[in-house]
């Protein structure tokens with residue numbers, strides 16, 4: 001009986017999907033046009049127009065310079081420059097801003113996973129990031145995480161890890177990185193950063209992060225190249241504050257790089 005019902009259930013599901021597509025068609029996150037059957041989240045025109053940074057292929061570029069300047073300011077001591085990359089440029093006037101905003105404010109986790117994997121594929125294929133062994137998403141304060149129901153940086157970190165795993169699947173000599181979400185904790189709730197100046201942002205997040213000693217004790221290996229993950233890179237103050245917390249437990253030989261979905265270019 002059950003077997004006979006299976007094809008019927010398939011037809012009902014397909015019909016239901018066609019009905020949903022007709023009344024609520026999926027739209028391009030950037031321009032809002034209705035997507036065709038073989039498109040997901042973004043139309044082919046916006047996809048080809050995406051303002052990719054290609055920073056994953058360049059060691060010296062504005063994002064890395066800003067990140068490293070923040071680190072020096074935070075630590076007050078010199079250390080070897082860290083690497084930095086974002087998938088695309090974030091401009092207030094362009095529709096690509098709806099990608100991180102949809103993930104952060106509209107609960108669109110599948111959207112985040114899609115573009116997170118895209119970022120991960122670029123990183124896994126880059127000689128600058130191919131040896132990453134530990135991925136740490138920038139933590140949210142537990143109360144904010146509870147209210148949002150998820151941490152957008154964690155969604156991205158998992159997607160990036162997946163992309164590495166797929167990219168290295170054919171080559172047994174390459175070990176993909178693992179995500180560790182609990183090593184760094186946000187111990188102080190910080191004001192939202194959107195309207196703060198650069199200096200205010202730095203003060204706002206300084207000392208907001210700490211290390212969880214129990215997770216540290218349980219780390220199965222000593223990392224050599226850590227990748228911090230966040231949704232948007234603006235001044236670099238949040239990422240460099242997480243970097244400072246990690247430097248209290250890892251020596252300078254352990255590289256700490258950053259990757260984000262979007263990068264806000266300076267003036």
Ligand SMILES: [Zn+2]
Pocket residue numbers: 028029030031032033042043044045046047
């Ligand atoms: Zn579009």
